[in-house]
Amino acid sequence: MNFDENTLTDAVLARMADCGDARLTQVMGALVRHLHSFVREVELTEAEWLAAIRFLTATGQKCDDKRQEFILLSDTLGVSMLVDAVNHRAPAGATESTVFGPFFVEGAPQLPRWADISGTAAGTPCFMSGKVTDIAGKPLAGATIDVWQSDGEAGLYDVQVPGGPMQCRARFITDAQGRYAFRTVQPVSYPVPTDGPVGDLLLRMGRHPFRPAHIHTMIAHPDCATLVTHVFVAGDSYLSSDAVFGVKDSLVVDFKDHPPGPAPDGSTLERPFSTVGYDFVLAPA
DSSP: OOOOOTTTHHHHHHHHTOOSOOHHHHHHHHHHHHHHHHHHHHHHHHHHHHHHHHHHHHHHOBBTTTBHHHHHHHTTHHHHHHHHHHHOOTTTTTTOOOOOOOOOTTTOBOOOOOOEOOOTOOEEEEEEEEEEEETTTTTTOOOEEEEEESSSSOOOOOGGSTTOOSSSEEEEETTTOOOEEEEEEEOOEEEEOOOHHHHHHHHHHTOOOOOOOOOEEEETTBBOOOOOEEEETTTTTGGGGTTTTOOGGGGOOOOOOOOOOOOTTTTTESSSSEEEEEEEEEEOO
16 A cells, blocks of 8 residues: 555565466566666656557557567567577577567478579579588488578568568478578568558667668477578678667678579579578577
8 A cells, every 4th residue: 555666566576476377477577677667767757658558559550460560679679689699599509590570471382492482573693502400510301491581672571562472482391411402582681661660669769770681591300499590691781780680790691793604503594693502500409
């Protein structure tokens, strides 16, 4: 009774005494303590509190089956990257993970080695290949590799184009030597969606919304921990200021330019193209 700014936090925590879930008690207790401390530290006004409620409401209203505005909010505040960091402390030699992002879609087609995933997407043809191993260097046959990326011109994902086809995403299975290979378009840097409340917040904070060019991968094998990561294009101007804090030096790779001529998939191209190689190393399960 008669709670004030100095006694309210302990009162709220005391109401959790009968919670039978130890982890929930730990998480909610920490959340209450930090949230109350934040309010006291900044002396949050009622108008600011109401603005926050409206912001979160608008964030939820912007979500649908193809877009998760709350993931975007988490990404741009660095929370997604922090959750990834504390949950995926990979052993030495394993490929580093990074953020999942809001544009993964279930049901991408499973395609054979060297298949072209670009569909009608514009951009410079790009051939990506490599292998998947464990930390001892053993090739991992039968590993599942989900790949998704933006197009190579406007920086849009297929789900951002109303009525557009599924493209620039696919699933591959590594062969007996752990190898994978596919054709796509070289990705370009792009802004995260700015037509919603998260975009408005970024602009108000004086932050740009751009992500450096990258290709997403999610790799799974029964004997190893699932890896969610990116391969970034070296030289991109946004590598040092990624809007979602996802860049790691070990994931930045040279995409090599080639003149028209023979391509890695055995075809002959009449236009310039690029190639990139990356070997993924999975940590133990």
